Amino acid sequence: MAYWLIKSEPNVWSWDQQIKKGATGEAWTGVRNHTAKQNLEAMKKGDKAFFYHSNEGKEIVGIAEVIREAYPDASDKTGKFVCVDVRAKEPLPRPVTLAEIKEDAKLKAMALVKYSRLSVQPVTAAEWEHICKLGGMKK
């Protein structure tokens, strides 16, 4: 089981929209960056990912689950990039903001802080658990 963080601008694709998709999930398309692409390809069915709102909010709002592994992104005409399907798993009782992450000694080394432009990034197990705790998750 691996952990990830996926970013979306809420005015393009928000957590609320993701929730409405329910168990069917939604294709996570639009990645046009090779580092992010490699991360997408490394995702396995059942992996969990934090859902982060960039620009507006700048906070982790929920937990998504990978339900389909990497396949060609239909929205990419060049055929080079891939997407995965994700579904909303559960919202965080309390969103964890970027400001909090930056202030937290355990989290300030996160890719989210260091490589702010990367839209799909790995999260370590320690980071995952800590953010869950901050977000008010029971476990």
Add this chain to the structure above:
DNA sequence: GCCAACGTTGGC
């Protein structure tokens, strides 16, 4: 194959 110019992302 190097590197400058340019475009995009995203925080502030």
Add this chain to the structure above:
DNA sequence: GCCAACGTTGGC
């Protein structure tokens, strides 16, 4: 709206 970071493009 500005700017820093970084990826991509194109001339040589």
